[in-house]
Amino acid sequence: MSVYRDPVDGSEYRLDEPRWRSAAGRPLWIDPGSGLDRSDIDVAARSLWRYRAALPVVFSDPISLGEGSTPLLEREWERGGRPLFKLDFLNPTGSFKDRGTSVMLSYLRDRGIRSVLEDSSGNGGSSVAGYGAAGGLRVKIFAPASTSSAKIAQVRAFGAELQLVEGLREESENEAIRQAQGDAFYASHNWQAFFLQGTKTLAYELWEDLGFRVPDNVIVPVGAGSSLLGCWLGFRELLGAGQIQRMPRLFAAQPLNCSPVDASFTAGTDDPVERPVSPTIAQGTSIARPLRLTQMIAALHDSGGSTVAIPEEDIVHALDLLCSNGLFVEPTSASAAAAYSALLTAGRITRAEETVVLLTGSGLKAAPTVADLVDGILR
Amino acid sequence: MSVYRDPVDGSEYRLDEPRWRSAAGRPLWIDPGSGLDRSDIDVAARSLWRYRAALPVVFSDPISLGEGSTPLLEREWERGGRPLFKLDFLNPTGSFKDRGTSVMLSYLRDRGIRSVLEDSSGNGGSSVAGYGAAGGLRVKIFAPASTSSAKIAQVRAFGAELQLVEGLREESENEAIRQAQGDAFYASHNWQAFFLQGTKTLAYELWEDLGFRVPDNVIVPVGAGSSLLGCWLGFRELLGAGQIQRMPRLFAAQPLNCSPVDASFTAGTDDPVERPVSPTIAQGTSIARPLRLTQMIAALHDSGGSTVAIPEEDIVHALDLLCSNGLFVEPTSASAAAAYSALLTAGRITRAEETVVLLTGSGLKAAPTVADLVDGILR
Numbered sequence: 001m002s003v004y005r006d007p008v009d010g011s012e013y014r015l016d017e018p019r020w021r022s023a024a025g026r027p028l029w030i031d032p033g034s035g036l037d038r039s040d041i042d043v044a045a046r047s048l049w050r051y052r053a054a055l056p057v058v059f060s061d062p063i064s065l066g067e068g069s070t071p072l073l074e075r076e077w078e079r080g081g082r083p084l085f086k087l088d089f090l091n092p093t094g095s096f097k098d099r100g101t102s103v104m105l106s107y108l109r110d111r112g113i114r115s116v117l118e119d120s121s122g123n124g125g126s127s128v129a130g131y132g133a134a135g136g137l138r139v140k141i142f143a144p145a146s147t148s149s150a151k152i153a154q155v156r157a158f159g160a161e162l163q164l165v166e167g168l169r170e171e172s173e174n175e176a177i178r179q180a181q182g183d184a185f186y187a188s189h190n191w192q193a194f195f196l197q198g199t200k201t202l203a204y205e206l207w208e209d210l211g212f213r214v215p216d217n218v219i220v221p222v223g224a225g226s227s228l229l230g231c232w233l234g235f236r237e238l239l240g241a242g243q244i245q246r247m248p249r250l251f252a253a254q255p256l257n258c259s260p261v262d263a264s265f266t267a268g269t270d271d272p273v274e275r276p277v278s279p280t281i282a283q284g285t286s287i288a289r290p291l292r293l294t295q296m297i298a299a300l301h302d303s304g305g306s307t308v309a310i311p312e313e314d315i316v317h318a319l320d321l322l323c324s325n326g327l328f329v330e331p332t333s334a335s336a337a338a339a340y341s342a343l344l345t346a347g348r349i350t351r352a353e354e355t356v357v358l359l360t361g362s363g364l365k366a367a368p369t370v371a372d373l374v375d376g377i378l379r
Numbered sequence: 380m381s382v383y384r385d386p387v388d389g390s391e392y393r394l395d396e397p398r399w400r401s402a403a404g405r406p407l408w409i410d411p412g413s414g415l416d417r418s419d420i421d422v423a424a425r426s427l428w429r430y431r432a433a434l435p436v437v438f439s440d441p442i443s444l445g446e447g448s449t450p451l452l453e454r455e456w457e458r459g460g461r462p463l464f465k466l467d468f469l470n471p472t473g474s475f476k477d478r479g480t481s482v483m484l485s486y487l488r489d490r491g492i493r494s495v496l497e498d499s500s501g502n503g504g505s506s507v508a509g510y511g512a513a514g515g516l517r518v519k520i521f522a523p524a525s526t527s528s529a530k531i532a533q534v535r536a537f538g539a540e541l542q543l544v545e546g547l548r549e550e551s552e553n554e555a556i557r558q559a560q561g562d563a564f565y566a567s568h569n570w571q572a573f574f575l576q577g578t579k580t581l582a583y584e585l586w587e588d589l590g591f592r593v594p595d596n597v598i599v600p601v602g603a604g605s606s607l608l609g610c611w612l613g614f615r616e617l618l619g620a621g622q623i624q625r626m627p628r629l630f631a632a633q634p635l636n637c638s639p640v641d642a643s644f645t646a647g648t649d650d651p652v653e654r655p656v657s658p659t660i661a662q663g664t665s666i667a668r669p670l671r672l673t674q675m676i677a678a679l680h681d682s683g684g685s686t687v688a689i690p691e692e693d694i695v696h697a698l699d700l701l702c703s704n705g706l707f708v709e710p711t712s713a714s715a716a717a718a719y720s721a722l723l724t725a726g727r728i729t730r731a732e733e734t735v736v737l738l739t740g741s742g743l744k745a746a747p748t749v750a751d752l753v754d755g756i757l758r
Contacts, residue, residue, distance in 0.1 A: 046450060046588075065705050066450025066466055071425060073445055087445055090469050093707060094743055134705030150529075150743060153750035157702040157742065209425075323536040326444050326513030328472060363536065364473055364529060364743035371532035 002056035035241030063135035103198030116187035203234020223285035232299035253339035284332030330361035381435035414620030442514035474502035482577030495566035582613020602664035632718035663711035707742035
């Protein structure tokens with residue numbers, strides 16, 4: 001039976017009582033489960049809930065807006081590449097976060113939670129506000145005062161309470177935790193382990209998209225790491241269940257301006273390594289001290305993958321190329337496409353390999369910025 | 380064999396040469412085809428191209444971004460209703476227009492067209508710019524100077540040329556037609572008959588979503604009428620092919636401030652009827668003189684449906700309710716949801732009937748406006 005586990009001290013907690021951290025105050029984790037057989041897929045569900053057999057608890061009443069089941073699209077690319085783009089920006093609130101949110105809030109609501117707090121500089125907040133609304137939950141979002149106006153507008157429209165917090169991103173988290181008392185649960189997409197149970201459906205879906213095979217490589221933009229760790233969990237479970245014969249290599253794309261995972265990985269450690277941080281257009285991955293660094297490094301090693309740190313101008317170039325292909329995404333998504341080019345150039349992947357590039361967020365969340373970047377106005 | 384037909388003088392034109400109007404200068408039309416059998420569905424295609432067997436020509440190389448295959452979601456609603464919302468705002472560029480554009484531009488490119496002109500106040504322009512980019516076509520969009528900044532930004536990011544035109548919406552069309560010469564084809568989503576061949580996949584998809592049944596009612600927002608006529612075409616074809624036993628009733632939702640279809644329908648005519656026009660928040664349906672009025676009236680009668688004209692405050696109320704359900708859409712989409720409530724209240728449909736409400740465009744295209752409307756700031 002699955003449990004919450006603190007990977008540092010090994011303490012365990014039952015899943016029937018929602019927790020967001022261990023007794024020692026660290027993030028919890030749920031180990032890979034037993035996966036599923038393809039006959040366990042609920043083919044009538046056009047959403048990630050088709051893979052609910054792979055989730056560690058039974059859900060009585062999922063909060064679903066049709067998340068998942070996104071297109072996988074092969075496109076020509078520079079350097080003769082032909083990556084497969086996973087269009088997760090076409091999720092209900094405009095980002096891949098909806099996978100995690102749908103499962104996390106469904107789990108919490110099933111266990112009696114009626115009021116949640118979340119801190120976010122962007123997509124996570126929109127997503128929790130949207131699914132909170134869909135599920136009849138009271139939602140309060142804490143966001144840095146600098147958050148993009150489209151994302152703030154979305155949170156407001158969903159009827160969530162919004163508190164803008166001055167200062168660094170961390171201040172929003174601190175304020176949310178301060179207010180998490182009584183019946184208000186801290187439903188952080190970074191802390192709550194069930195969020196990763198949602199993002200792991202990415203692995204199941206890619207496997208099904210490809211006719212029950214895995215690709216050679218999967219490249220994801222990495223900030224707090226929920227898409228990376230989700231993919232790792234899902235593919236590990238499929239491997240454990242004998243449904244696949246090997247892990248795809250997982251690659252973490254980070255903006256060079258904020259690349260703590262790359263810094264540690266290239267230094268050969270899973271401890272934080274000093275590297276300067278500066279602003280980046282890939283805001284969704286601008287997280288200087290990711291909570292789950294150790295697990296991310298382990299997942300990268302386990303899969304045979306690695307990290308790529310992308311200079312700002314290469315992110316802009318990839319964004320331009322994506323838009324020229326009809327794919328209107330956020331700059332954060334473009335870092336994964338830029339990483340594909342960089343990996344090809346360095347010979348770390350080849351054109352002949354099958355490589356999936358995850359596109360995480362809609363360009364409509366920052367439309368004028370995307371257009372200005374592509375037009376060269378902001379370069 | 381299918382042909383382009385001018386419904387007024389009956390003149391016919393072969394489909395192998397692209398045309399956007401008849402010799403007499405009127406919009407052309409393609410009659411319902413022979414439909415398909417469910418075994419003709421290409422189940423490997425996760426897009427509207429799964430229904431390509433129902434299209435009137437063979438496509439050698441579709442321009443596809445994964446359009447179609449959108450979620451169909453049952454939600455609780457006011458007055459005890461439980462409509463099924465079709466989430467077509469989750470299409471690749473953020474609106475249902477992608478269905479029409481994908482088929483229209485694929486048809487044109489297959490026939491050698493490399494450069495297209497389009498006029499639009501919004502979603503049509505974003506869609507043609509996006510699919511033009513995906514298909515390697517040169518695109519020029521003519522838009523009213525008042526077009527929303529997110530839509531303009533999207534057009535720019537896709538690399539399309541953009542000409543803003545002062546004056547009414549019609550001035551943009553006139554300017555596009557003036558410049559449609561030489562190798563630049565006028566690929567208007569309102570004029571080109573193949574656009575409706577794309578939107579007709581809505582009918583096929585609803586039929587498949589419901590396990591190869593049709594709903595009792597389908598409510599769509601109507602401006603130029605491409606979703607209404609598309610639904611009518613598709614359901615007619617399914618009926619002709621013996622796949623369904625009856626047409627669903629089709630209902631056209633229009634903002635009262637701009638409701639020419641409702642004006643003619645309620646007056647019992649298919650000629651234009653005088654009714655004052657004023658600005659509406661449902662911008663996507665703000666079309667005072669729709670090209671295909673006669674066919675729309677015929678489609679409504681043929682299906683046993685009718686029209687609903689919605690006051691602005693009811694559109695805002697429905698927008699608020701949709702957002703409270705986690706569905707972040709454009710005001711235009713909300714008019715169809717408001718029509719559902721109005722039809723229930725008037726007893727023209729019942730709660731026991733199965734009713735689909737089409738949600739056409741993403742709220743992210745006008746995020747601050749949606750939030751201000753929902754917050755009551757713009758009321």
